[in-house]
Amino acid sequence: MSKKDKKQVVSSPLTADSLEENSNNVTAETNQNALAPTSNKNKPTKNKGKDKNKGENGFVRFCKKIGRAFRGMVEELKKVTWPTFATTLKSTGVVLVFVVIFLVVLMAMDALFGLGFNSLINIGS
16 A cells, blocks of 8 residues: 555535535444433442441441551551661751751850840849
C-alpha cells in the first residue's frame, strides 16, 4: 500500500444525504451499545453491613476499629521515604546552630534591656 492509500481524504462536500447517513450510523451504534432498563423489584435489598456486627457488643467493635486504625498506620508508614543517617545528622546540626544563634541574640537583648532598666531606676533615685 502506498502512503496515499493509508490516508483518508474526503473531497465531497457535506450534503443533507451524507449528514443523514452519518446520523443513522451513529444512532445504530448507540442503540447497539444501549442497555435495557432493569427494574429493581426482583433484586434483593442489600444490608450495608448492618447485620455484619449484629452479635458483637460495643467493646468488640471498638477494639476492631482500633486494630484497623493501627493496620492503616503501619501501611502508611511503609510508604514513607525515611532520610539517611547523614541527612539526619546534617539537619540536626543546622537546627542546633540556629538555636545557639538565637540563644546568643536573646541573651544580648536581655542584658541590654536589663542595663537600660537599671539605669532608669538609678536615675530616679
